[in-house]
Amino acid sequence: MVRIHVIVSVLLLFASGAFSTNVEADTRDTVLTPAERALVDMPSDVLDIVPVSARLDMIDYLRADTLRYVPNAMNGLSRLLPPVTDSFVEMEVTPVSTVQIKILPEGGDGKTYIVGVSYTVGDTIQAKDSELLFFTSDMKSLDRNHLIRIASMEDFLTPGLVRKDREELLSLVPFPAVEYRFSPDGAELRARLTVDRFMSLEDYDRLRPHLVAERVFRWNGKKYVMEKNK
Numbered sequence: 727m728v729r730i731h732v733i734v735s736v737l738l739l740f741a742s743g744a745f746s747t748n749v750e751a752d753t754r755d756t757v758l759t760p761a762e763r764a765l766v767d768m769p770s771d772v773l774d775i776v777p778v779s780a781r782l783d784m785i786d787y788l789r790a791d792t793l794r795y796v797p798n799a800m801n802g803l804s805r806l807l808p809p810v811t812d813s814f815v816e817m818e819v820t821p822v823s824t825v826q827i828k829i830l831p832e833g834g835d836g837k838t839y840i841v842g843v844s845y846t847v848g849d850t851i852q853a854k855d856s857e858l859l860f861f862t863s864d865m866k867s868l869d870r871n872h873l874i875r876i877a878s879m880e881d882f883l884t885p886g887l888v889r890k891d892r893e894e895l896l897s898l899v900p901f902p903a904v905e906y907r908f909s910p911d912g913a914e915l916r917a918r919l920t921v922d923r924f925m926s927l928e929d930y931d932r933l934r935p936h937l938v939a940e941r942v943f944r945w946n947g948k949k950y951v952m953e954k955n956k
Contacts, residue, residue: 758785759812760829760863764841767865768827772843775819776804784817814910822849828908828915830945839863840873842915844906853923855903874915874950877904877941882919884936885955895936898929913945 795803848854
């Protein structure tokens with residue numbers, strides 16, 4: 727008799743649709759690309775403004791060939807930005823912040839990878855500044871210093887400057903702001919100095935002739951290596 731009651735209860739649950747949501751969620755989960763999977767599993771302390779349900783909604787809209795805004799936890803709107811690939815996703819978190827997610831192959835088997843994240847704050851008025859983060863494929867935090875040497879202000883100065891001139895120019899920018907952007911369809915990472923937004927015009931005019939426009943980092947399967955100045 728107990729067994730009959732259990733069977734009837736299960737049938738009623740199916741009829742009411744109680745299991746349909748889980749089945750649908752599992753089906754949707756299996757078709758996520760690595761970049762989408764990383765977006766959904768991103769730790770809350772990195773992307774707390776956008777709850778998981780909103781991230782999944784964005785992916786659903788993407789499946790329907792539309793990049794639509796969804797509400798976030800700050801009573802604002804967030805959306806995915808084109809292009810979106812299997813290894814790259816970019817989200818406009820707020821009007822002044824974005825997050826890029828890049829899947830970086832680790833080794834030659836193509837089965838393991840590292841997740842690179844660039845969280846950038848800034849806009850056309852405020853200097854853009856990025857924080858780089860790295861995770862394992864199951865979203866465990868990695869030591870960034872083992873994967874990249876962050877660009878310093880000196881890296882953005884043209885080679886060949888005499889010591890006195892170099893030190894004078896470096897003193898103009900004690901706290902450099904740098905925007906990091908991953909390539910959507912490649913593995914390179916580009917760093918761009920954005921100090922022009924907060925420097926005086928006079929100081930920037932002194933600095934500008936000696937600046938390198940950007941620094942490029944290449945992924946070698948284990949870490950990012952900065953290209954030498956040409």
